[in-house]
Amino acid sequence: MTEISNTPSAAQEAQGASRSRLWRLMRYIPLIAPLLLWAVPCWVLLHTGQRWPLPVTITGTAFFALGLTGMPLAMARGHGRRQQDRAAIVGDTLLGGSWVLFTWSVLLGVPLRLVLTVAGVGDGQGRARIVTWTVLCVTAVLLAWGYAEARRVPRVRRLDVPLPRLGAGLDGTRVVLITDTHYGPLDRARWSARVCETVNSLDADLVCHTGDIADGTAERRRAQAAPLGTVRATRALVYVTGNHEYYSEAQGWVDLMDELGWEPLRNRHLLLERGGDTLVVAGVDDVTAESSGLAGHRAHLAGALQGTDPDLPVLLLAHQPKFVDRAAAHGIDLQLSGHTHGGQIWPFHYLVRLDQPAVAGLSHHGDRTLLYTSRGTGFWGPPFRVFAPSEITLLVLRSPERSTSP
Template identity: 40%
Template sequence: MHLVVFGLPLLVVILNWLWPLPLPLGLKITAAALVVVAALYHYWSRLSSRSVFAPEFPRPIVILFNWAFGTILLLTLLQIALDFGALLVALVTWQPVHIPVGARVAVGGIAGVLAAIGVANALRVPPVRNVTVTIPGLSPAFEGYRLVQLTDLHISRLFPARWTKGVVDRTNAIDADMIVVTGDFIDGSVAMRRADVAPLAQLHAPDGVLAIPGNHEYYFDYTDWMRHLTELGFRMQLNRHTVISRGRAELVIAGVTDRSAPAHGQAGPDLAAALADSPAGAPIVLLDHQPGDARGAATQGVALQLSGHTHGGMILGLDRLMWTAV
């Protein structure tokens, strides 16, 4: 599978896009070598940190790798579409298959520009998205309750302390009643990311800052990260809940561990344990990094589930596809 995932783009980009271009042989060979280097981005990342998720290179190099890797993937898709289009034209006109040089150059340029836009959007401090949620049975005492969800920060060389501080400042400016983080704080060990996560200690809200782990916390010294995040002020909801009160009205904020936990020798998600002894009749908000169990959680009384993991589908339109899949 690994060879298929990374081998197909190499074959398409080098043999079907680059090689037919009217360029000097030496330039083609050099360009092909650069494509191979870029396609092996995750291999170089593993060499740098023993993890494909934590490239320990200078940030400009990480950005360049992300752009190049994205360009290769997009160019693969565009070139395949161009091939099918040329084949269709050939069949309709009963002529040999022909792809003009200009068309190849165009798809290469489009792939590079789209990848650049994607990287630029990823690097910005995320904008605030306001969503109004109606919860049946919620007491009027909680009318207008404001909760900020942060998820999949993946703090790393790509998203360092300066970026983290920008996220914290934007979050605090909302002046919400509670802040929750639904996992994947980091990519890297505590030793690698200590300075980059330090600004998270400045998150504050009247009802606290609650959080759960994502799958990436289990990839990097899970126990150390749970301890360190607690020291930063996060109330980790590891198969447990917190009750928020407004007079006699109550709201339950429950959290579960990630479904990948058992593979790393840790306790898996246990909704029953998370809701044990919670006040009867109080609406439940569940923090679960992965959204796949949302329908099952609803049958157990969860009114609202907040998740991450899918990164919003990553590409416009895929967010709808992700919701259909889960």
Template identity: 45%
Template structure:
């Protein structure tokens, strides 16, 4: 409970500060005191309240209608912030240039007079009309207002355009990424074994069974040897989303379909979802491994729980990852592929000589330039990388979390082809 309250408080503080900045640039700087500024201020306040309200309440019964406006505004807010922050430097330069020119004009307009003439004219004026000090040369307020409005229009159009493109991308069909990965211990006779990999489907308030069915159809078209679903399948309970997950029962592969938990399963009733996924025909790897026996040899396929299980208050087998249980006491001559939701888990997996880890979690960043922040906490953001000698392939995910928006990281299903190294 305390963790939830802390999250809500932090979210409210951050979004409040962001909206205060947006209010300054888009309302205060672009309007004169009066009705327009009051209306803009009320709108900014309402949008500031909308964001945490959406993220807290959309999983409650009867509140899903709030998801679309709330999450779309979250994306628009993000890109308004990015554009305006980027424009701060050129705006500062323009203001400095304007002040410099104003001082130069003020100097040129001053007319030198002789001492007698100056005495006859009396003491110099100390104020200009309107009460402004004579030596206080500032840029023309109307020009400053025009500049602020131009920046606001540009930022608004850019944020709206990028968000619209991102919505279209996120709601479109997943793209297929084909990657060949050599494994030194893979027998020649197993060369070409193919694993259809998908993560972060995020069945939730903005998706339905059609979203899941489209992903299943793409995976089935690949005729893969194995299917790996590496976490974050859902954002809600089995009662709320069971019907939307039902198409997973149609998954087809030669040697089976497998699943490991992601952090969002722990927010959505992990025990019930593990039972439901098993019922749908996927084999849930709860800190365990399976021998994949083919005509060409044997591959160890292991899976570990997401690290969130360590702090989610879950007891028993689902209480966090247990690498020794999944990877210990195995034949070191066999190749081993590990399914683990977060790429950072490879730091522990590498100690067990894992050849390849398949992960998701990052969404490829989902919203550029957010991918730069993701890279600070995850060793691989998208595609193939290496962690302490273990190869790590990270798929972008086939769904989205929060805003139904993807920019620079399209939804993805990956076909991993193992090659004998």
């Protein structure tokens, strides 16, 4: 008999050491990221041959130094234990502004400098100053536009979704999805009311909220969330928790949504019946629920489906798209998710894609499962949306058995 050794191989040890180094480096990201966000634009816009008058150089450099120190401090006071809304607004705005300025300093500033050099436009100082003014103008326009995009009521995105197992009696079922409202430091009670008015205009059979209602406790954000109590659907209003609920007393949000007339689908389901056919509408807690330490909170798909007929089609609510692996393994027909915000501020979606299987829209997983990922109804943190518009989604479920086209 061959003896099996439990001693790690050299390859395993090397892999473990590599992972250990990676985790050590990850700890420095909160320190490195702000430095890059402020130092790179400072260098590109002020110190690469512009030869600005000394007062301009000193003032500009001081501004970037102030941003580098002030942004982390404001975010710590705003999102840490103190939860100071004014500090959060300042920190979040600086974060969004620095991200846009960093992005376009690199992606526009460097290539533009090269193009101007090849084209022989001006001297070195002139080219450097053209780059500075171009980057600043583009950044200002994008931030103004992005702020307007973040603050407006989302446009309605309508999509027909064919479900092969959906009975003809349920053809045309109208499902409205809102998610990631993120009520927070900026008071958006009026915006919330207008969103709910838009939802009510869609004559939905089912309205779903897939989590991240707010940043802050239910008691603190109650006024902004209150309009959710005005939402109407012919069949049901259903809700599942997002990861941000677990930063802010999740059970309080579950209780408030129940009070406002929404049914929390915490690892459970309900049946939507029409025309002799049935759709299972199930929901699970967010995947971060179990690590929160909150008793009774965890994502449990088997529990959500317990007692259902396996031949019935299933619509699943799960906050994060990455839950789709488990959904596909269970043969779920359609999963509705949010969480990604579509990246919110381009090109952040490339980083989101490292953690999630989809960033926005409809995608196919496994043999049967469709996933719809919303770009979100609100915004988190920085009050900007750049090339990632918010949405209220109207999904019209279609059966292959329908006898006539709409």
